[in-house]
Amino acid sequence: MKARSPHIDEQHLTEQLGATGLRLTPQRQQVYDVLRHKRDHPTAEEVFIRAKKTMPDISHATVYNCLDALVKSGLARQVTLDRGATRYCPNMHEHGHFHCDSCQTVFDVDLPAQAMKLPKGFKADHFDIAIHGVCADCAKKK
Amino acid sequence: MKARSPHIDEQHLTEQLGATGLRLTPQRQQVYDVLRHKRDHPTAEEVFIRAKKTMPDISHATVYNCLDALVKSGLARQVTLDRGATRYCPNMHEHGHFHCDSCQTVFDVDLPAQAMKLPKGFKADHFDIAIHGVCADCAKKK
DNA sequence: CCGCACTTTAGAATTGTTCTAAATCTTGAC
DNA sequence: GTCAAGATTTAGAACAATTCTAAAGTGCGG
Numbered sequence: 001m002k003a004r005s006p007h008i009d010e011q012h013l014t015e016q017l018g019a020t021g022l023r024l025t026p027q028r029q030q031v032y033d034v035l036r037h038k039r040d041h042p043t044a045e046e047v048f049i050r051a052k053k054t055m056p057d058i059s060h061a062t063v064y065n066c067l068d069a070l071v072k073s074g075l076a077r078q079v080t081l082d083r084g085a086t087r088y089c090p091n092m093h094e095h096g097h098f099h100c101d102s103c104q105t106v107f108d109v110d111l112p113a114q115a116m117k118l119p120k121g122f123k124a125d126h127f128d129i130a131i132h133g134v135c136a137d138c139a140k141k142k
Numbered sequence: 143m144k145a146r147s148p149h150i151d152e153q154h155l156t157e158q159l160g161a162t163g164l165r166l167t168p169q170r171q172q173v174y175d176v177l178r179h180k181r182d183h184p185t186a187e188e189v190f191i192r193a194k195k196t197m198p199d200i201s202h203a204t205v206y207n208c209l210d211a212l213v214k215s216g217l218a219r220q221v222t223l224d225r226g227a228t229r230y231c232p233n234m235h236e237h238g239h240f241h242c243d244s245c246q247t248v249f250d251v252d253l254p255a256q257a258m259k260l261p262k263g264f265k266a267d268h269f270d271i272a273i274h275g276v277c278a279d280c281a282k283k284k
Numbered sequence: 285c286c287g288c289a290c291t292t293t294a295g296a297a298t299t300g301t302t303c304t305a306a307a308t309c310t311t312g313a314c
Numbered sequence: 315g316t317c318a319a320g321a322t323t324t325a326g327a328a329c330a331a332t333t334c335t336a337a338a339g340t341g342c343g344g
Contacts, residue, residue, distance in 0.1 A: 021290095023290070023291080023341090025290090025291065025340090027291080027292075039250075040247075040248070041230065041248045042230060043228065043230075043331090044228065044230070044332080045330090047230065057293085058292085058293090059292070059293050059294065059295095060294085060295095061292075061293065061295090061332095061333080061334085062291080062292055064331095064333075065291075065292075070230075071230075077230065078230055079228065079230060079239055079248070079270075079272075088183065088184065088185075088186070088189065088212075088213075088219065088220055088221065097183070098260065098264060098266075101267065105182075106182065106183040107261070109260060109261065110259065117252065118240065118275075120278060121278025121279075121281055122276070122277055122278055122281070123275045123276045123281055124240075124273050124274070124275040125243065125273075125274045125276070126273075126275075127271070127273050127274075128221075128271070128273070129269070129270070129271050129272075130221075130269070130270040131260070131266050131269050131270070132266070132267045132269075132270065133260075133264060133265045133266040133267040134264070134265045134267070135263070135264055136261060136262060136263025136264055139265055164322095165310080165321070165322080167321095167322065167323085169322085169323070170322095185300085186300080186301080187299090199323095200323085200324090201323065201324050201325065201326095202301095202324090202325085202326095203301095203303085203323075203325080204323055206300095206301070206302075207323075228331085228332090
């Protein structure tokens with residue numbers, strides 16, 4: 001086997017983090033490696049457990065910090081944004097939700113009618129669509 | 143003013159709940175009224191606070207129960223499904239997530255390329271799309 | 285070498301949700 | 315009506331996920 005790179009794309013990591021004013025630390029490297037290694041959308045807790053295997057002293061809070069750092073620098077995504085409480089709505093018509101990141105309001109928006117193409121055999125039951133951005137009012141103010 | 147209906151669409155509520163084997167109770171009525179009254183996607187906590195205004199003895203747990211009952215009978219929706227821990231993924235390519243409700247696996251799926259039409263002036267930053275259903279494997283097994 | 289800003293750490297605190305056990309309400313059978 | 319069975323509500327405890335806090339560690343520029 002050829003000299004394997006101990007970490008995935010170290011250069012890239014440093015750059016992306018740097019652009020956000022953050023450093024590449026061993027812990028962030030590790031957390032990123034975990035995410036890249038098994039692409040099964042782990043929870044923070046799962047990342048913590050996996051990271052511990054090669055870095056036994058890493059702490060819970062650090063994993064959260066690192067995930068945050070990665071998300072901030074565009075190296076990873078939170079699959080379910082919208083931290084915090086679940087919200088409810090009585091509008092049963094198929095629709096999506098637009099979250100204004102500036103004023104925090106949630107607007108109902110029409111769905112793009114069409115079926116998005118799914119892999120063969122998959123049966124969609126229902127869609128949950130959240131769009132993040134800035135609403136008309138806030139866009140004007142800025 | 144004409145005799146106002148004390149509650150919204152009582153008949154409909156009874157039917158929908160009944161179809162799921164549930165009863166229409168004053169608390170469920172109240173929680174539903176709260177949802178219908180101000181359509182701002184309140185959290186369970188907010189529903190609790192609002193419901194308390196006209197039904198001071200309603201309890202926290204009951205609000206959760208009622209919301210659950212309403213969701214089960216198709217009278218309301220949870221805006222952010224996916225109770226529990228936030229998940230992360232390092233796939234930065236625009237994509238959606240398909241959750242198999244049977245085996246709990248999360249699959250990446252392509253997005254329906256197109257811009258969904260947003261109200262004028264709204265600026266989308268990014269989309270967060272979750273599709274719930276059954277994956278090919280599980281569909282076969284059943 | 286020093287100071288400063290960034291990080292990590294352990295553990296406590298907070299928040300959102302679910303569970304538990306007891307009390308209460310409904311409903312249908314008698 | 316009366317009663318039992320089952321559904322529902324309640325208060326509060328328990329739990330889970332996340333964030334906060336304060337102290338210690340790290341590393342780079344001067």
